[in-house]
Amino acid sequence: MISERSYPYATVLPVMLVVALFTVYPLLHSVYLSLHENVLTRPLDNDFVGLQNFREVVTGYYFWRSLWSTAVFAVMAVAAVTLYGLGVALLLNQVVLGSALLKVVVLLPWAIPAVISGIIWRWIFDGDYGVLNGLLLVTGIVDRYVPWMSQPFSARLCMTVAHVWKQGPLAAVFLLAALQVIPAELYDAARIDGAGRWHGFRFVTLPYLKATLALVLIYETIVAVATFDLVYVMTGGGPADATAIIGWYAYTEIFRFLNLGHGAALAIILGGLLLGLVLVYLRALRAEEA
Amino acid sequence: MLTMTPARWLLVLSLALSLLVVGPPPAAHAQAGGVTLNLVSWSYGVEIVRDNLGKFQQRYPGVSVNYSDFSWATYHDAMVARFVSKTPTDVLYSSDHWLQEWAAAGWIIPIDESFPQVRPYLSEYSPFVREALTYKGRIYGTPYYADTFIFVYNTDHLQRAGFTAPPATLDELTKQAEAIKAKGIAEFPIVLGWGQQDPFSIESFTALVFAQRNGLLFDKDLNPVFRAPGSAAEKVVTWAADALGSKKILSPTSLQAANVDQIRALQSGAATFGIIPSYSLAVLNDPGQTQQAGKFKIGLMPGESRATVGFIRFYAISSQVPRRGKEAMTAAWNFLDYFGGKTDGEYRITKRWSLEKGLGFAQTALFADKDIRAAFGKWADVDMLQKQAQLARAKEGMTPYYGTWDVFSRAELHKAYLGQQKPVETLANMAKKWEELKAKAK
Known part of the structure; x- marks a missing residue:
């Protein structure tokens, strides 16, 4: 029989085991890998190399390029997701005919796995048989099919659109929740004071949304920086590494260059970057609660 | 009788969870x-x-x-x-x-x-x-x-452009493609499967290099000779960058295309020339799959040596x-x-x-097999297929680090094709990467 004193420990044991197995162990193992030489084609060379993997990764050919690609993608994605989320939330906040159905439709992409949505968008943007090209051609907007994913900028744009489609609904839900707690009296008061729609938005809606917007911005930055699945299914990092963001770079180091040491070092760097963003996120959350 | 207290239940649950995590024994082996x-x-x-x-x-x-x-x-x-x-x-x-x-x-x-x-x-x-x-x-x-990588062309396109034979060199390929484009037969007459994701892409590129004079990538000591000024690789990369950039005869979709996408572009009649594994010619000339069936033929790889990758x-x-x-x-x-x-x-x-x-x-004798000749004869000129196969060489640089170099090179080549860097810079980067990998492997 377990004593009363050890009962609390026994109750948390299963959860602790799961956390240890799926979080703590992989983390510690990654740290171990990052401090050792670990190239799969040289299985016998497993020397302790200290921070050499980190040094090689940071001074290597790809790191700063992928960091730049990540920054460009994050800026494009976060701005687009936030604007999309805000626009959709404002629309859904109006009581219009069919708004309940609209809410479901808008939220649908969020429920679709990222890999599936990536494949859908890859087909949509395809330069030879994509439906987007078909539509643009039929409506006379283009005179021939455009190879959207063969140019660095447009490939980034395609990825951003797919990202917004997938992530936008969540931002919309956050913002809609915030919009729905704004007292209607404030708008009435603003109207009495002569405020139009823009001023109502500027001086009533926006101040109320500020904290939620901050959350959305930070959360979406984290999601954009950690993006991997869309790159995997849509572009494979191309063309010319234009979409090879840091998560993809880590994957490439491990699965294609077979260098687990470099991959683990990159994963830890990426983890540190995300941890920093999470801390900012938590601070913003506390500020909102206060 | 054993009483199951909450703590015991938890213990059982933990054990069950552990078993689930460890997973089933490799039953498939026994x-x-x-x-x-x-x-x-x-x-x-x-x-x-x-x-x-x-x-x-x-x-x-x-x-x-x-x-x-x-x-x-x-x-x-x-x-x-x-x-x-x-x-x-x-x-x-x-x-x-x-x-x-x-x-x-x-x-x-x-x-x-x-x-x-x-x-x-x-x-x-x-x-x-x-x-x-x-x-x-x-x-x-x-x-x-x-299999071997072969050069294929649409005979109907060539005929309409006034050509009676396929191009024998890269210069001729450029001229024919420009003529086809000028006559409005195909906007981008050449399509290649050079998407960054497709492992075929390095083979297709290597096939073009092998076809040129002194078409080598590495010497016998695995030193990268493709970096040398005027190398066959430089010629191919420069040609591709011009074809994509200034001449606009190479389809931009080539940089996102896998072999299957290249085949679709040829099947649709949107392109005239391609470099494909020879079995794909069976698909191109399959009447059940395309109206262009029967129009595709093999030409030896364009270049002075006409060699290719096997x-x-x-x-x-x-x-x-x-x-x-x-x-x-x-x-x-x-x-x-x-x-x-x-x-x-x-x-x-x-x-x-x-x-x-x-x-x-792999078995050369099968070229003489009457069933195979009859089957292949439905979609290809078997003698030409055999002739190209006899000119095939294994890829060079086959080492444990070739795969890493391949993935690196695909992106570098894209940068040259897109004009982001000069062909010599791309080749220098590829050589540097090769030497770095080679040194580490020692």
Whole structure:
């Protein structure tokens, strides 16, 4: 029989085991890998190399390029997701005919796995048989099919659109929740004071949304920086590494260059970057609660 | 009677959870009265594979096969994950791209020591096949298929543009493509499968390099000669950058295209010229698939030497098999022999792939097989196919680090094609990467 004193420990044991197995162990193992030489084609060379993997990764050919690609993608994605989320939330906040159905439709992409949505968008943007090209051609907007994913900028744009489609609904839900707690009296008061729609938005809606917007911005930055699945299914990092963001770079180091040491070092760097963003996120959350 | 207190329940739950996490025992390895092999392939002709497996299991009733497949573009990465995680994998498809990498990593094993009966097959293979199946003097498998990259053209397009013969050099290719574009026959007459994701892309590029004068990438000591001023590689990269950039005769979709996308562009009549594995010509000239069927012909690769790349995809045995014992090893060999070797005196499975899918073969004698000639004759000029095959060479630089260099190079080549950097810069970066990998491998 377990004593009363050890009962609390026994109750948390299963959860602790799961956390240890799926979080703590992989983390510690990654740290171990990052401090050792670990190239799969040289299985016998497993020397302790200290921070050499980190040094090689940071001074290597790809790191700063992928960091730049990540920054460009994050800026494009976060701005687009936030604007999309805000626009959709404002629309859904109006009581219009069919708004309940609209809410479901808008939220649908969020429920679709990222890999599936990536494949859908890859087909949509395809330069030879994509439906987007078909539509643009039929409506006379283009005179021939455009190879959207063969140019660095447009490939980034395609990825951003797919990202917004997938992530936008969540931002919309956050913002809609915030919009729905704004007292209607404030708008009435603003109207009495002569405020139009823009001023109502500027001086009533926006101040109320500020904290939620901050959350959305930070959360979406984290999601954009950690993006991997869309790159995997849509572009494979191309063309010319234009979409090879840091998560993809880590994957490439491990699965294609077979260098687990470099991959683990990159994963830890990426983890540190995300941890920093999470801390900012938590601070913003506390500020909102206060 | 045992009383189940909440704490005991929790203990049981923890144990159950642990068992779930640890997972089931490798039951697939221990089927009573026989051996179960786990076969992994890329997704191609899956129905034929399954049918072949049925026949194999009839012939070897003690052996059953669990089959799984992954897409070609992700196959390498999926296999790396399987090998590292020790997911049961016994017999598998591999490619000469990855043979040395997987052998050096200890994931696949040489077969000639345990099964010397593979050696007599070697004399029947094309020289490039023998070379591509060998690592450190040992043989690593039996051929699934062996093929060459060929240059194809749409005869109707050429005729309408006023040409009677396909281009013999890159300059002629440019001129013909410009004429076809000028006459409005095809906006982008050339399409290539040079997407960054497709492992075929480096082979297609290498085929063009081999076709040029002094078409070499590496010397015999594995030094990168492609960096030298005026090299064949520089000529090809410069040509491609011009074709894509200033001349606009190379389809921009080439940089996102896998082989299958290239085939679609040719089938639709949107493009005139392509470089494809020869079996894809069967698809191009299949009346059931395209109205352009019958219009595609082989021209020898454009360049002074007319050479090309010959490649091999093969059946290999994973290093997990010897640990399972002699019975499993014998079953694995039987699989390799049945699928890649002779059954009752003939290459039954190889021939089936050739007849039904147009796949090429490692065994030169099969060019004389009347069934194969008749089948291939429906979609290709068999003599021309054979002529190009005789000019085929194995890829150069086959080392455990070739795969890494390949992935790096695909992106670097894109940068030159898109004009982001000069061809010489791209080639210098590729050479630097090669030397870095070579130095580390020592």
